[in-house]
Amino acid sequence: MTEALLALWDGAFGSSYAIWSATLVRSAPLLLLGLGVALAFRAGVLNIGAEGQFLMGAISATAIAQSMGSMGGAVPRIVVIPMMALVGALAGASWAGIAAWVRQRFGVLEVISTIMLNFIALASISWMVRGPLQEPTRIYPQSAEIPGPAQWPFLIPGQRLHLGFVIGLLACGIAWVVLTRTAIGFRIRAVGASRSAATSAGGIAVAGTVLRVFLVSGACAGLAGAAEVGGVTWALYEGISPGYGYTAIAVALLARLHPGWIIVSAIFFGALEAGASAMQRDAGIPSVVVQVIVALVILGVLAGSQRRVIAGAATLGAEARR
């Protein structure tokens, strides 16, 4: 037991490599994914499709990186990387947009539709890495390595921490300002607190606000997928996400849906992921134990807050979902 915990600690914080190349690298996608989930939950949108939106972002970013690489001549980094981020975010937003559309047009509960879209995204990636995006020798179910200019820069020499982490921090900062200091943020919080009150007392166009938040939430997840391909894996394969999209729900809930606390809770879960893989390697404890901890965190937050709503908004109460 102590051996396992020591291995966990060492894998997460035991050396500068563990911190800068394991823990924070795994926190990078969780920052954006957790933020996306938190924003959606804030507006009363139960988007649990971050996993699928992440995968669609990863697929699209790989596709654009490969096609720009094969355009001949060297398309410079300054063009390729923003394009990957943009295309990834758009793909994530579109994937979330499907769920938003069937919710508003047909009343399909987004909890179910986003999960279904997660499975469809998994099937898509499975097809992509054996079809259109498969590496040239057509042996392995993965894409070729993305070209050099599409590989996102590392922040510290000799460490694997990449640009995506900074983007995640920035996104959390921007979201914090928007949520607390702007009219848009007020509308999001009002819609999350009570849709009927937001309409009648606040004169807020609820449907439009919900749709925009859903899209932004998906864009965050898609951007995370692009950052993972550009900054970490440099290729697309089926197991590109070890369930980051589900961990993100715990990240958001533990942070009580607050963008500032997302940073702390993303690093916490990043450390847990990093430590767990070290633990599996060194002490033979399966790393899926992280999922157990994720679930227990969610249940713990639920038990702690009882019916009173997480983060001060009635977001997660039934009334808001009508």
Next chain:
Amino acid sequence: MEALLIPFLDATIRTATPLAYAALGEVVTERSGVINIGLEGIIIAGCLGGLIAAGAGGPTVGFLGGALAGLLMAALFALFVLRLKADAIITGTALTLLGLGVTGTLYRGVFGLEGAALGTPSIAPVALPGLSSLPLVGPVFFTQTVMTYLLYLLVPLLAWWLARTHTGLALRAIGESRTAAHAAGIAVDRIRWGAILFGGVMGGLCGATLVLAQVGTFTEGMSAGRGFIAIAIVVLGRWRVVGTALAALLFGGAFALQYLLQAAGWALPYQLFLALPYLLTLVLLAALRGRAEAPAELASHEG
């Protein structure tokens, strides 16, 4: 044609069987006015519970183990939702993650990292004497496992129970209006506990059936969204027992279609068939909007 049709219909019934267990349990839970989104976690718990128990005492013990695992997961859900008044949707999501995580950890803990419980006992189809020799119907409906035959009994029984008995009526009353039922002297929470636990047992049986009668082994995450599909099946079956059983058949067909189309030599990527049940769920849920007669207490969740 018949050479293709019979294996397809046979596979349809076989894959529909576990789905029907989960969906019928969810019908009872939802008719009491609670939606259990954590069914996915219950099913995967049933898969592993079934596997471990069957390894220890054979298939019959396996099904009991699966049911027990489902029961425990459902009890956790009921504890949070009924006692702690936590949000049902978030609790259900956590239950799903818990199920996937705990089973993955336990499986590797019990069977090691290489996994593969090759000696999983499983149950074989039993041809019912007489009935199984009927043309078409025989090989499709009456050459199945015991779990399918149990369903043939369970569906009319459950429909009768819900429609005609005192507790069935009380359950439906709670689902329509908790406050009115309470005012009429019905023990709301006790019946809801019962309904959720029944859903857990059925979800656990779904998992055990998946392992012991269909796949024959356990893989991590093998429930593969069946919990959510079962919830869609309930909507498609309009919260009625017989309707739900028929809807489960449709989804069994969607899963079985890959065998048919592969056998027919279609050159489509197989991932399309992998995605099909999920696409079907989305499309049907969208198409059925407004025509479904959901229990009123669910309205807060169903928009």
